[in-house]
Amino acid sequence: MRAASLELSHRLLPTGEAVAAIGGELDIATAETAVRYVIQVIDRHQSTIIVDLAGLRFCDARGLSALLRMARYAAQSSHRFRLASPSPL
Numbered sequence: 359m360r361a362a363s364l365e366l367s368h369r370l371l372p373t374g375e376a377v378a379a380i381g382g383e384l385d386i387a388t389a390e391t392a393v394r395y396v397i398q399v400i401d402r403h404q405s406t407i408i409v410d411l412a413g414l415r416f417c418d419a420r421g422l423s424a425l426l427r428m429a430r431y432a433a434q435s436s437h438r439f440r441l442a443s444p445s446p447l
Contacts, residue, residue: 364388365413366395376403377442381413384421392421396428400437407432412443 365381378399380392400407409428411417417425425441432439 364391366392368399370403371408373405374403375406375408376400377408377410379410379413381415383416384414384424385416385418386420389420389424393424393427393431397431400428400432400435404437406438406440408440408442410442411445414445 363382364384366379368376368378370376376399378396380396382388384392396407396409409425429439
């Protein structure tokens with residue numbers, strides 16, 4: 359899925375964990391799309407949800423808020439949630 363400069367995809371690992379990849383820019387223009395996408399991934403899978411940020415080039419305050427909303431939704435749905443490959447920049 360692609361919206362503005364946002365790239366979203368997901369896959370299942372052999373361990374059953376779901377990996378949702380967020381690439382491009384996570385900002386005011388794309389945050390809601392990313393939250394809706396990851397919530398759909400959470401709702402479809404019963405295991406740990408990993409949000410892979412390796413392809414993320416930019417994240418503003420709205421993007422950080424979106425990641426917190428995803429984590430909160432996962433916790434309320436009794437899913438484990440973790441971030442993978444966050445950039446130090």
